[in-house]
Amino acid sequence: MNIEEVDRLAAEAHAGQHDKIGVPYIEHVRAVAAGLATFGADLQMAGLLHDIIEDTDWTAERLRNTGVPDHVVTTIQVVTNQPDLAYAEKIQRITSSRDATLVKIADNAHNSHPDRAAQLPDQKRAQLAAKYRAARDVLWTAADAADIQAIISVVNPSLIAELRERAAS
Secondary structure: OOHHHHHHHHHHHOOOOEOOOOOEHHHHHHHHHHHOHHHOHHHHHHHHHOOHHHHOOOOHHHHHHHOOOHHHHHHHHHHOOOOOOOHHHHHHHHOOOHHHHHHHHHHHHHHOOHHHHOOOOHHHHHHHHHHHHHHHHHHHHHOOHHHHHHHHHHHOHHHHHHHHHHHHO
C-alpha cells in the first residue's frame, strides 16, 4: 500500500468519528502523519493509522491482510492502548521503539496544540495538559532533539520553546 491508499483506508475507518472538540477524527491522524513526513512513507502510514486498532474494528491481522507493511502494523500495535496498561506504562513501553516514539511525539504534539486545547473546558484542558507534558518528559528523552523539532515544527510549533528550555537545562 502507498500513502494515498492508507489515507483512504484511515478516512473510511474513522468515518463519522469526531475528536474531543468535535472535529472529524481524520484531521487528527492526518496532522500526526504530516509531522512524520520527513521520516518516510512507513512513518507517515503509521501516523495515519496510529489509532485504527484502538478506535475502530480494524485488527493488526486485517491491516496486514490489506497490504499495510508489517513494520507499520508493528509500530501501530506499540502505540495502541491496552486496557490493562496504565498510560504512564504505555508511554514507557513506546520508548522501546524509535518509530513508535516518533509517532507518539507527533500524536502528543497535535493533542497539545493550543487551538485544540482552548476549546476544552478548563478542568479537562488542565488535566490533559498535565498528562501530555508528563508524556513528553519520557518521550522527548527517548528521541533525538532534531527529530522532535522536525515533528513539532509541523504539528505544534508552540512546543518549540519548551523543547529549547529542556535543552538548556
